[in-house]
Amino acid sequence: MLEKLLSEERIKIGMEARTKEEALKELVELLNLSDESKQIILDALKKREVIGSTGIGRGIAIPHTRSTIVNEVYLIIGVSRDGVDFQSIDNQPVHLFFLLVAPPNDPGTMYLIVLGKIAQIAKRIAKENIDYLSIKDKKELIQLILSLEA
Amino acid sequence: MKSLSGKLLELQDIELKLAEITNKDYLEKTGFNIDNEKVVELLEYKKKLETEIPPQYLRRYRALMSKYKRAVALVYDNTCSNCFSKLPTGIKEPSDNEIVFCNVCGIILYFP
Ligand SMILES: [Zn+2]
Numbered sequence: 001m002l003e004k005l006l007s008e009e010r011i012k013i014g015m016e017a018r019t020k021e022e023a024l025k026e027l028v029e030l031l032n033l034s035d036e037s038k039q040i041i042l043d044a045l046k047k048r049e050v051i052g053s054t055g056i057g058r059g060i061a062i063p064h065t066r067s068t069i070v071n072e073v074y075l076i077i078g079v080s081r082d083g084v085d086f087q088s089i090d091n092q093p094v095h096l097f098f099l100l101v102a103p104p105n106d107p108g109t110m111y112l113i114v115l116g117k118i119a120q121i122a123k124r125i126a127k128e129n130i131d132y133l134s135i136k137d138k139k140e141l142i143q144l145i146l147s148l149e150a
Numbered sequence: 151m152k153s154l155s156g157k158l159l160e161l162q163d164i165e166l167k168l169a170e171i172t173n174k175d176y177l178e179k180t181g182f183n184i185d186n187e188k189v190v191e192l193l194e195y196k197k198k199l200e201t202e203i204p205p206q207y208l209r210r211y212r213a214l215m216s217k218y219k220r221a222v223a224l225v226y227d228n229t230c231s232n233c234f235s236k237l238p239t240g241i242k243e244p245s246d247n248e249i250v251f252c253n254v255c256g257i258i259l260y261f262p
Contacts, residue, residue: 051188116179
């Protein structure tokens, strides 16, 4: 399921952002959409963060939103060596981002299923202390995520 | 200053979010924490946004919402993303204070 959502174009290894806002912007920037569309997505993601950080702790965050401005589900992955202050539940900086954007009614509620899968993968990465920070190659990162999907 | 269709799209995005965070399946699958005080602030923001939309359009928005569970749909490839009908030639992006509806399903069109 994640395989068709993962694309090297939508992966950033070596994020430069330091703050939550910068991180969301840096990741949304990877979408091949108009500036106006990206701004609407960014706005929707920020509204979601205000009502509860999607930083789930142990260095991982899953910013996500539905928005009318997209017509397919997009998954963006970001890795930050230095970490981003994301007001996570454990107050630890975030090093790994899974950002998900979906249209209002996507077929088969793929969005919720993907969101659930990502949450599971994130928990596994944290629990098994998987060293994703040493990965330099996007293909390798995709392989790691796919290997954790099962 | 946002266009009228931009405001309606924002309103719909907020309502999608509010529906999501109260969905049991969503909360169970993900385990995210929601700060209810901040939800109240978002509701207040939504109210303010609604006052910026002329009442006749807000009524139309509500009617479409109850019919389709959405009121605003994206146009892509000159097609309505709600009913997938090709738009008639000549339909183009409305000015900031106007709205264009799909001539087949009646939904509010947003031109990205
Ligand atoms: Zn239509």
